[in-house]
Amino acid sequence: MSKLIDGKAFADRLCDKLADEVASLKQDKQLSPCIAVVLVGEDPASATYVGAKVRRCAQLGIDSRSHHLDDTTSEAELLSLIDDLNNDPEVHGILVQLPVPKQINSDAVINAISPDKDVDGFHISNVGALSVGQNNMVPCTPLGSLMLLQDELGDLSGKNAVVVGRSNIVGKPMAALLLQQSCTVTIAHSRTQDLPEVCRGADILVAAVGIPHFIQGDWIKPGATVIDVGINRIYDEALEKNRLVGDVDFDAAKEVAGAITPVPGGVGPMTIACLMYNTVRAAKNQAGIA
Ligand SMILES: Nc1nc2c(c(=O)[nH]1)N[C@@H](CN(C=O)c1ccc(C(=O)N[C@@H](CCC(=O)O)C(=O)O)cc1)CN2
Numbered sequence: 665m666s667k668l669i670d671g672k673a674f675a676d677r678l679c680d681k682l683a684d685e686v687a688s689l690k691q692d693k694q695l696s697p698c699i700a701v702v703l704v705g706e707d708p709a710s711a712t713y714v715g716a717k718v719r720r721c722a723q724l725g726i727d728s729r730s731h732h733l734d735d736t737t738s739e740a741e742l743l744s745l746i747d748d749l750n751n752d753p754e755v756h757g758i759l760v761q762l763p764v765p766k767q768i769n770s771d772a773v774i775n776a777i778s779p780d781k782d783v784d785g786f787h788i789s790n791v792g793a794l795s796v797g798q799n800n801m802v803p804c805t806p807l808g809s810l811m812l813l814q815d816e817l818g819d820l821s822g823k824n825a826v827v828v829g830r831s832n833i834v835g836k837p838m839a840a841l842l843l844q845q846s847c848t849v850t851i852a853h854s855r856t857q858d859l860p861e862v863c864r865g866a867d868i869l870v871a872a873v874g875i876p877h878f879i880q881g882d883w884i885k886p887g888a889t890v891i892d893v894g895i896n897r898i899y900d901e902a903l904e905k906n907r908l909v910g911d912v913d914f915d916a917a918k919e920v921a922g923a924i925t926p927v928p929g930g931v932g933p934m935t936i937a938c939l940m941y942n943t944v945r946a947a948k949n950q951a952g953i954a
Pocket residue numbers: 712713759760761762763784804805895908927928929930931932933934935936
């Protein structure tokens with residue numbers, strides 16, 4: 665039976681420290697960190713995440729400005745809002761909740777955000793900086809996953825890490841962060857040959873494929889540390905309602921792994937805590953505070 669990695673508790677501790685830091689920035693430096701949160705459309709899951717982000721801001725004393733745009737909003741209208749926010753000196757961070765409606769090109773939107781205000785770390789120049797080890801804003805889910813891994817394992821140097829999934833917002837930046845920690849990194853994906861065997865070589869296994877229960881218990885090396893990034897809603901016939909599950913078959917995996925993140929309560933809360941972390945960093949950077 666493996667150890668449960670409690671992402672919720674870790675996120676709460678990180679947020680407590682950030683709340684203290686925000687209080688002293690306000691008191692000693694007259695700096696009030698502020699994030700603009702932009703939601704386009706009515707996707708219920710996105711609305712839930714945005715609500716959770718705004719509530720965390722309030723807990724930490726971070727100012728948040730919510731912009732809820734209609735689902736018929738054009739790309740030009742959204743780009744115009746981003747331009748205003750880029751030029752507003754009181755706004756330190758800009759977040760556009762993804763996905764955006766189909767008439768909007770998400771790459772165009774992400775790359776319109778000033779890189780220093782890009783608290784999601786998705787701008788192409790922040791991606792490039794991460795790939796050469798000059799980290800500026802680092803994507804929140806991989807950053808939170810790395811924090812959990814370091815808390816669990818300490819030094820990651822020399823570990824075999826397998827990241828299953830090659831998305832721009834999780835898989836690729838996760839692999840870059842693990843490489844920076846001197847792990848031997850494999851990025852596996854839908855075309856990977858003999859995926860179960862590749863996974864069995866992992867001391868650290870990060871599952872970010874977006875398929876419920878995709879990673880089987882017998883794909884996991886005994887004692888490995890498993891980070892489950894998946895957030896999938898499935899219909900549970902016994903409960904007669906939807907429930908949230910990860911990309912890993914948790915019940916089987918927990919019998920084999922050394923430590924594992926649950927879903928919910930694992931990586932998800934860290935995503936929001938790291939958004940707060942990036943917002944405080946962005947505010948300090950823009951104010952010239954080390
Ligand atoms: N602009 C962004 N859009 C999206 C991101 C992102 O990082 N930036 N990531 C995801 C959604 N996401 C944050 O936005 C997110 C997902 C899940 C959680 C979370 O705390 N999950 C809880 C369960 C919550 C529930 O019951 O639904 C958990 O895992 O315990 C936080 C943030 C896509 N879009």
